[in-house]
Every structure is written in structure tokens, then in C-alpha cells.
Amino acid sequence: MVSYLGEIVLEHDMKTYVAERASDALIRMVNGGSTVIRKEAFRALVQISSHPPNSKILLDAGVVPIMIEEIFARRIQNEPLESKEEAAAILANILESDLDMDKIQVNKHGHTITSHYSIYNIVHLLKHSTQQELNVNLVKILLSLTKLPKHLATVVSVIKEIEVHQGIIEFLNSPMDELATVAAKLLIVLASHMGHTIAAGLCKIQGQPEGLVKNYDADRMTEKHAVSANLIAKIPHQNAPLNLALLHQGTVPIILGRIQEILRGEVRATGSRYAGYYLEGLVGVLVRFTTSLFDQEILRMALSRNLTSVFTDLLVRTGGSSEVQRLAAVGLQNLSSQSARLSRPPSDVKKSTKMSFFAKSGSGSQRDGRMTLLCCPTHRGVCSSATTFCLLESRAAERLLGCLESENPEVVEAALSAIITLLDDGVDAEGSVRALSDLGAVRSxxxxxxxxxxEGVLQRALWLVDRFLEKGGDKLAREVSHDKVLTTVLVSAFHRGDSNTKKMAENILRHLHRILNFSTNSFRSASSSSADDPEVVAHVPLQAVLLADSFNLKFRPITLERPKVFVILGYTVLPPS
Structure with a gap:
């Protein structure tokens, strides 16, 4: 019977049925059966544990301490090597479920699976194991243990202590795709804690880091390809040696070509399920280069490949991924931060069919067949997307403003950050405000x-509003002050935000107060000659709302802590007495 269970493929309902009725018997066979019976019992337990709802049943049956003993302690002569692999597979399957791992005990001494004791033993075994199947499941166990931050910290600490990170990195070159994939997943999680160490380790391995991008089968896209690209994207972007290694190994044209393949839909159906994630990884690798523009080689590449246009296109051609949109905005922010440095003074150039955006929208002067190009209103020089990464020239600013309508706050925050570079120090803020105002930026x-x-979105939006009021003149200030929601947002931000948010809200409120005072004084001076003019009266701004209340006691105790005008009854404020 047990050999039958190990050989046939069970449906999920049948796996649960077997788990409920045979778990205890299968565990007893693993503990005391012959070699053949133990092998078949293991196979049955591996299949049963692969269905997440069965994890609780197996846990209650006491399977975890048995599997831990099989992995670390059991020594029987002529025992098949597969027992460790299968025990690790069962444990990995159980940990991939949503059980509370802090309560999973591994031995009679009270150690849990998340304790330093358990994690140390798992990592130590991983360092010295040469069995690929066993290593796959040991990495899966560690990956499951990193779900919560406190457990992740322990895993990172032990990996550093035992110095096993280089071995995990070397798994990326494994001929076994599953091992390479789970190793990349684990390294992605570890990257936030030891990213530069991982980057240095990658550069020491033959065929890496370019292999994570170049190793690609045009006929099919697998999870390995998608995860590998995302590993490169998740390692800290400011790691210049890794960025240069990727550049020198010719990865940029490959990345750009694959992005276009995915966006054109040239991905086979077998790989389409990973296309979105793969696209996110590829775009993330491109963003890496925009953090190292201080290096002349990377700068020349970004200019020659016109990365501004690439990212601008990705703001709207996202492949259905909001993460691609966010990454494109981050890339544009990094590029735009270099525009003021790259912008050159205006000069006469030969008239060509491709004129500057500012020459088209402004009034250039033409003499002797030559066109004097207008200065960029932001960077005070001649700009283009291919020479200065200018967001206005490339029309990226318009698309970034369109991203502000996204429901994803991370996309909105990234788009606002990119727009801020057009108003930051080192640029002509007044010219930028005029250009952005023409694009409807204030309304957006x-x-x-x-x-x-x-908080992040609120801070950036308030910073822009403050800049609009400071640099935009009276017309723009009136447009801002007439917004009916702004005052409510400012008061809420002042009371609930952090110190930076409070400061910005206070600055904007002061701006609005000066505007209101100016409008009132102007009205008073005009009213002496046109007091009866209804058009003048209509422009008096609202100064305050007075909330009046009586001393009526009939609504006590409700009104002991809240004035009656603030009491809500049936979604309606109570009328005054």
C-alpha cells in the first residue's frame, strides 16, 4: 500500500484525505521500517506535504522533529542518500505554508525552527553539502525562514558568521535550473542586508555577473531568467564595480533588445507568465546605470543609447506592470539630476528639420538660414533628450504628470521625485514653473x-506646491489658493505629519495667508470707488468659518467633550438650537 502511495500522482483532495488518515502510519514507517519501506514512506510524505493545507496535519502528527533527525542526526549503515534529500523536501514544503514558525519545535530541548541553533545547523550543512537535490531544499528552507524581518536578521547573521554566501552565489552557475533559481531568490532577499558583499562575490565567479543577463534561450522564457535579472536589479544600484562589469560585458544592447521583444509581444506562450517579472528585472538593471553617471563610460553609454527616451517610453508601455512605471520614473529622476551639468550655453546652429522643443513652442530668431535656438527654461542652455537628459525636451515631463493619476502610491511618489528635479537647486526654478504650468502641473x-x-507622496506634493507658490507669481498663486481641498490637507498634514511635512505645510499656509491679505487689502482699496460692483464683491476670498454653539445642556453627556455643532446624527450635523 505504501509503495502505491509513493508512486501514483494524487490530486489535492486525495492528498488531504491520505494526510488525515495515514500520516501517523507513514511517520512510524520512516522511524522504524526497512530501507525499502522507509523510502516509499518518504516519497508518500513528500507528495502529501506538497499541498500547503496538509502542513498543519503533518505538524500535529509530529513530522518535523523526525525530519530534523533524518537531516542531521540519523546514521544507518547502507541508508540510501535520498533520505536526507526527501526529509529536507518535506520540511521545506511545510515551511512554505502559512504556519507560525516560531511555534514549530525541532527537538525535545525546546528549540524551534527559527532559533539560532536550528538556522546555524541548516546553514552549516548547506556549506558542506555536495548533493544538489539536498541543497535545493536547504535553500528553500532558508528562504522560508526569511519571511519575517526578525528571522531574516538571524539568517543574515549566521550566513555572515559561517561565510557561506560565496557558496550560494556559486549555485547560480549550477546546471540544475531549480538550484540556480532558488539561490537567486535567496540572494534577492539577502541583497538588502549584504548587497555589496553579493556584488563583490558575483564579480569573482567565472561568467558572472553578465551570465545572469546573457544566459537566455530565445525559444522559451523561464523563471530562472526572470529571477536572475531581478537579482542584478535588486543589488544596491550604487555599486560601481558591478555596473562597470555589466557594461564591459556588453549587457546593455541585450537588455534593450529583450525589453523591446517583450513589449512587442514576441514572447512564447510558455514563457509569458514570467514576462512581466522579467521585464521588471531588465528595467531595474537599466536603472542601475543611471546611478553611476559620474563614470564617463557609463555616461557616454546613457547618452548614446538615449536612455531618457527609453524610460519615457516605458512610462506608458509598461507591459501591465506598475513596477516598470515606477522604475522608469526613478531612472528619469537620476538622469534629470545631471541635466544642469550637461546643458551647454546657447549658440547658433544650422537649421534642421528637428528643432528644439523650445524653438517650436517659443519665438526663435532666424537669419541667413540659421536658427538661434532658445534656451531651455529650466537649465538655461541648449537641451535635448540625447545630450542632456532633459525631461522637458524629451516630453517625459508630460508623461510623468500623467503618472500622477496612478492609484499606486509608489508610482506617484517616483513621478513626483522626477518632477522635483526640474525645480531643485541649480536650475531656473521660475522658468521651470512656467513650463510645468503650461503642462497643467499645478492641477495634477x-x-x-x-x-x-x-507620507512620501504628501511630502513631495507639498514641496512642489510650496515651490509653485514661491516661484510662480500671482496668477499661479491664485490658482493654488482657490483649491477647496488644499487647506484641509494642509491642516491635517500640520497636525499629523512628521517634522518635515509640518514645516512644508506651515510654509504653504503662510504663502496662502499673504495671498489672502493682499487680496483683502486690494478689495478694500477698490471698494471705496466701486462698493456696489457685484463683480468686485464676488472676488472677496473666504477668510474664516465661525462655528457657533449655544449653552443648551440637553445633549449631555454627548456634548461634554464635543460641541454640538460637531455631533453627527444620521450622517448629518445637528442643526443649531
Whole structure:
């Protein structure tokens, strides 16, 4: 019977049925059966544990301590090597479920699977194991243990202590795709804690780091390809040696070509399920280069490949991924931060069919067949997407403003950060405000404040509003002050935000107060000659709302802590007495 269970492929319902009725018997066979019976019992338990709902049944049956003993302690002469591999597979399957791992005990001494004791033994075994199947499941166990931050910290600490990170990196070159894939997944998780160490380790291995991008079968896209690209994307972007290694190994044209293949839909159906994740990884690798523009080689590549246009295109051609949109905005932010440095003074150039955006939208002067190009209103020089990464020239600013309508706050925050580079120090902020105002930026940013309350989004939107008021003149200031929601947002931000948010909200409120005072004084001076003019009266701004209340006691105790005008009854404020 047990050999039958180990050989046939069970449906999920049948796996649960067997788990409920045969778990205890299978565990007894593993503990005391012959070699053949133990092997078949293991196979049955591996299949049963692969269905996550069965994890609780197996846990209650006491399978975890048995599997830990099989992996680390059991020594029987002529025991098949597969017993360790299968025990690790069962444990990995159980940990991939949603059980509370802090309560999973591994021995009678009270150690849990998340304790330093258990993690140390797993990592130590991984360092010295040469069995690929066993290594796959040991890595899966560690990956499951990194789900919660406190357990991740222990895993990182032990990996550093035992110095096994280089061995995990070497798994990326394994001919076994499953081992390479799970190793890349684990390294992605570890990258936030030891990213530069991983980057240095990658550069020491033959065929890496370029192999994570170049090793690609045009006929099919696998999870390995997608995870490998995302590993490169998740390692800290500011690691210049890794970025240069990728550049020198010719990965950029490959990345750009594959991005276009995915966006054109030239991915076979067998790989389409990983296309979105793969695209995110490829775009993330491109963003890496934009953090190292201080290096002349990388700068020349970014200019020659016109990365501004690439990222601008990805703002709208996202492949259905909001993460691609966010990454494209981050890339544009990094590029735009270099525009002021790259912009050159205006000069006469030969008239060509491709004129500057500013020459088209402004009034250039033409003499002797030559066109004097207008200065970029932001960078005070001649700009283009291919020579200065200018967001206005490349039309990226328009698309970034369109991203502000996204429901994803991370996309909105990244788009706002990119727009901020057009108003930051080192640029002509007044010229930028005029150009952005023509694109409807004020309305778009105020719209963000009506929808989003996330701290990062709120800070960036308020910073822009403050800049608009400071540099935009009276007309723009009136447009901002007439927004009905802004004051409510500012008061809420002042009371609930952090110190930076409070400071920005206070600055904007002061701007608005000066505007209101100016409008009132102007009205008073005009009213002496046109007091009866209804058009003048209509422009008096709202100064304050007075909330009045009586001393009526009939609503006590409700009104002991809240004025009656603030009491809500049936979604309606109570009328005054």
C-alpha cells in the first residue's frame, strides 16, 4: 500500500484525505521500517506535504522533529542518500505554508525552527553539502525562514558568521535550473542586508555577473531568467564595480533588445507568465546605470543609447506592470539630476528639420538660414533628450504628470521625485514653473493631494506646491489658493505629519495667508470707488468659518467633550438650537 502511495500522482483532495488518515502510519514507517519501506514512506510524505493545507496535519502528527533527525542526526549503515534529500523536501514544503514558525519545535530541548541553533545547523550543512537535490531544499528552507524581518536578521547573521554566501552565489552557475533559481531568490532577499558583499562575490565567479543577463534561450522564457535579472536589479544600484562589469560585458544592447521583444509581444506562450517579472528585472538593471553617471563610460553609454527616451517610453508601455512605471520614473529622476551639468550655453546652429522643443513652442530668431535656438527654461542652455537628459525636451515631463493619476502610491511618489528635479537647486526654478504650468502641473499635483495621504507622496506634493507658490507669481498663486481641498490637507498634514511635512505645510499656509491679505487689502482699496460692483464683491476670498454653539445642556453627556455643532446624527450635523 505504501509503495502505491509513493508512486501514483494524487490530486489535492486525495492528498488531504491520505494526510488525515495515514500520516501517523507513514511517520512510524520512516522511524522504524526497512530501507525499502522507509523510502516509499518518504516519497508518500513528500507528495502529501506538497499541498500547503496538509502542513498543519503533518505538524500535529509530529513530522518535523523526525525530519530534523533524518537531516542531521540519523546514521544507518547502507541508508540510501535520498533520505536526507526527501526529509529536507518535506520540511521545506511545510515551511512554505502559512504556519507560525516560531511555534514549530525541532527537538525535545525546546528549540524551534527559527532559533539560532536550528538556522546555524541548516546553514552549516548547506556549506558542506555536495548533493544538489539536498541543497535545493536547504535553500528553500532558508528562504522560508526569511519571511519575517526578525528571522531574516538571524539568517543574515549566521550566513555572515559561517561565510557561506560565496557558496550560494556559486549555485547560480549550477546546471540544475531549480538550484540556480532558488539561490537567486535567496540572494534577492539577502541583497538588502549584504548587497555589496553579493556584488563583490558575483564579480569573482567565472561568467558572472553578465551570465545572469546573457544566459537566455530565445525559444522559451523561464523563471530562472526572470529571477536572475531581478537579482542584478535588486543589488544596491550604487555599486560601481558591478555596473562597470555589466557594461564591459556588453549587457546593455541585450537588455534593450529583450525589453523591446517583450513589449512587442514576441514572447512564447510558455514563457509569458514570467514576462512581466522579467521585464521588471531588465528595467531595474537599466536603472542601475543611471546611478553611476559620474563614470564617463557609463555616461557616454546613457547618452548614446538615449536612455531618457527609453524610460519615457516605458512610462506608458509598461507591459501591465506598475513596477516598470515606477522604475522608469526613478531612472528619469537620476538622469534629470545631471541635466544642469550637461546643458551647454546657447549658440547658433544650422537649421534642421528637428528643432528644439523650445524653438517650436517659443519665438526663435532666424537669419541667413540659421536658427538661434532658445534656451531651455529650466537649465538655461541648449537641451535635448540625447545630450542632456532633459525631461522637458524629451516630453517625459508630460508623461510623468500623467503618472500622477496612478492609484499606486509608489508610482506617484517616483513621478513626483522626477518632477522635483526640474525645480531643485541649480536650475531656473521660475522658468521651470512656467513650463510645468503650461503642462497643467499645478492641477495634477493638487489632484494628488486630494487622493493620496502616504507620507512620501504628501511630502513631495507639498514641496512642489510650496515651490509653485514661491516661484510662480500671482496668477499661479491664485490658482493654488482657490483649491477647496488644499487647506484641509494642509491642516491635517500640520497636525499629523512628521517634522518635515509640518514645516512644508506651515510654509504653504503662510504663502496662502499673504495671498489672502493682499487680496483683502486690494478689495478694500477698490471698494471705496466701486462698493456696489457685484463683480468686485464676488472676488472677496473666504477668510474664516465661525462655528457657533449655544449653552443648551440637553445633549449631555454627548456634548461634554464635543460641541454640538460637531455631533453627527444620521450622517448629518445637528442643526443649531
Amino acid at each position: 499635483v493638487l489632484g494628488v493631494l486630494k487622493v493620496h495621504r502616504e
